[in-house]
Amino acid sequence: MSPRTLAFVESPVQLLNVLEWAHARGHTADRAPGPGGTASGARPESGLTLVVLSPTDPMSRGQLRRMAQLARDEGHEVRWEEARGGAGAPLRTIGGLAGPLRRAARVVMGDPFSRYVQLLLTITRARELVVVDDGTATMEFVGQLARGERLVRWHRKGGRRGPRDLVLGPVSAVARRRLTPRGERRRVEVFSSMPIDETPQGVTVTANRFAWTRARFGPPAVIAGADLVGTSLVETGVVDADRYVDAVRALARAHGAIRYFAHRRESTEKLHRLAVETGLQIVRPELPLELIARRGPIGRTILSFPSTVVHTLPLALAGTEVRVTVCDIEPSWLTAHASPRAQGFLSGVTGTARDVHRLARTAQAG
Structure with missing residues (x-):
């Protein structure tokens, strides 16, 4: 059975915020923390599959491994993808995810600026898209979406566009259109602990209060x-x-x-x-x-x-x-x-x- 919800994460903080979103949505099994503050007795199925698009740096990978175990403790399925493991890795990763992505009813993502995520957004048919925090970049993403601007990270904004930006420009444009609500045909939610002043029309903003973190630790x-x-x-x-x-x-x-x-x-x-x-x-x-x-x-x-x-x-x-x-x-x-x-x-x-x-x-x- 294909999961109803696919979540794509590339950093430990993104994975944490997916867990917070799942807790707020009621996807987390209801039980007391086990020894050391981690949950025990989790349900085997929550309807959420976390796909880790693994980075290459050892620090991030180590934190992601530990966060992935916390996610499993919560009853979520975790799929680890060596998305950057060589020249052919992106093609293999996207090819392997295409089927589940087309069947998923909801897609959760931690970094809408990611080229990987933007490529995956060109495939999905999900009617519900959720963006969870990737740190302060979320503030910039929401503002750019509200103003109809191209998606570019804040520390690169104003700089010269390189050849890679020009080649992938159409992909970024499609991703921005995918992240634009279209009534009942496509709903977009931003789950954030950041202050958001410019809310794009039709986008639902839900506050992340870190309730899961406080409940578990x-x-x-x-x-x-x-x-x-x-x-x-x-x-x-x-x-x-x-x-x-x-x-x-x-x-x-x-x-x-x-x-x-x-x-x-x-x-x-x-x-x-x-x-x-x-x-x-x-x-x-x-x-x-x-x-x-x-x-x-x-x-x-x-x-x-x-x-x-x-x-x-x-x-x-x-x-x-x-x-x-x-x-x-x-x-x-x-x-x-x-x-x-x-x-x-x-x-x-x-x-x-x-x-x-x-x-x-x-x-x-x-």
Whole structure:
């Protein structure tokens, strides 16, 4: 029997948010958590199949493996695809998914900007499409859809379109049309913990409150001191590496931070430099930070640059003593290659965050 719902994920956070969506929709079996906070006694069938379009970097793969097991504990089927395992992998993956995709009544996706997902959207006949959070990019996606713009990631917007963009442009255009509601013929939902100001006509926006995370984990032990959350803004070419290291050092000194929770895309070289120059203990989390923080122990203060976690951690940690504090990105930290859109977007991420404390610019400088 073909699953009624297919969900495509390419990152641990996307998989987490599919689990949150499934919980909100009632796809999760009703039972108490087992030892260590994981669920036990799950139903064997929930009508949801999670398709992992596996990335190549080891950090993401490791987190995805652990998240996939949590999904199985919830009673969901997980299909692991080595979608990037060689030159012929994309053709094999899409060919193998074409049948189930055409028969699925609902398609859930974590990244509508993904070329892989956009290709799959050209195949589906599903009458219901759901976009769950892929971090702050969801805010940009909804705005672009509302304005009828082409789908392009915020840190690339304003840059020159390369040959690959031109070749795949028609695919992106079809994906955008697929993600445009058409009454009863096609319903589109955005399931998000992000603030969404521009709601496209006909799109249903449902709030992600991280109810599954709070039900399955914690509450955490809260310890004295601060933890610092890393970002991949250096790796994406937005922030200068030297300025970033200086900012982390100043924050750690000012707030007595001990641990630095690395983003899964941060380079080994940068993390080594941070450890040497700041004295911070570098932690590579085995799960998305929302789950790590909820399981604890976690510092009484969490310091973060503008990123998804300034929106999600207050929800995951609701009812605890933990305070999330955000440090703005100074314009002088941006690289010469940063998109003209970068500063405004990052400021918007910070400015729209709820239940967080903002550092004054003088405090950031240390």
